[in-house]
Structures are given as C-alpha cells and as structure tokens.
Amino acid sequence: MGDKEKKLIEYGVEALIIAWLGYLFLYQNYLLHKWHRGLPLPSRVPFVLGGVAMGLAFFIYEAWKFEKKVSKNNPEEVLPPELEA
Known part of the structure; x- marks a missing residue:
C-alpha cells in the first residue's frame, strides 16, 4: 500500500470522527435549545x-487538497500521454 492510499485512509478515519462529533453537536444543541421535558424526543x-x-465535506476538501499537492510535486503526472514524448 502506497503513501497515497495510507493518507486517504487517514482522512477517511478523520472524516468518520468528524461526522460522529458533528451529529452529536447538532443533536445536543437542538435538545438544549428547543426540546423541553415531557416532550417526545425528535427524530435523529x-x-x-x-x-x-x-464528514463528507471534510473528506472531499482534504482529498482535493492532497491531490493538488501531489500533482504540484509531480508535474509529469498531470500531462496527457501525447505531450510526454
């Protein structure tokens, strides 16, 4: 497994953590500000x-930034096959 795949897996794990924490943040804030005792809990x-x-927005942003960095360090990777001769 190359460095590129390892970095994308790392970003995927970070995206899962951000998605989970984002859900907790949104739901808990809604309960603190809008929900009152005795009412049924809202849908999650x-x-x-x-x-x-x-989480998806974070992953897309980091993957885009990583691809941009990789192509900047490796300009021959960006050239089409016709121009490589």
Whole structure:
C-alpha cells in the first residue's frame, strides 16, 4: 500500500470522527435549545444527515487538497500521454 492510499485512509478515519462529533453537536444543541421535558424526543435522522454532510465535506476538501499537492510535486503526472514524448 502506497503513501497515497495510507493518507486517504487517514482522512477517511478523520472524516468518520468528524461526522460522529458533528451529529452529536447538532443533536445536543437542538435538545438544549428547543426540546423541553415531557416532550417526545425528535427524530435523529436530520442530525445524522448533517453529521454525514460535515464528514463528507471534510473528506472531499482534504482529498482535493492532497491531490493538488501531489500533482504540484509531480508535474509529469498531470500531462496527457501525447505531450510526454
């Protein structure tokens, strides 16, 4: 396994942690500000989707930044095969 794959796995694990913490943050803040005792608990689905969106946004951003850095260090990787001769 190369360095590129290891780095993407690392970003994937970080994205999972951010998604989980994002879900907890959104749900707990909603409960603190909108929910009152005696009411049924609200659905968690919107908060899970918000957490997943946060984790996915982080992963896409980090992968894009990493690919940009790799292509900057390796300019021949970006050239099409016709121009490599």
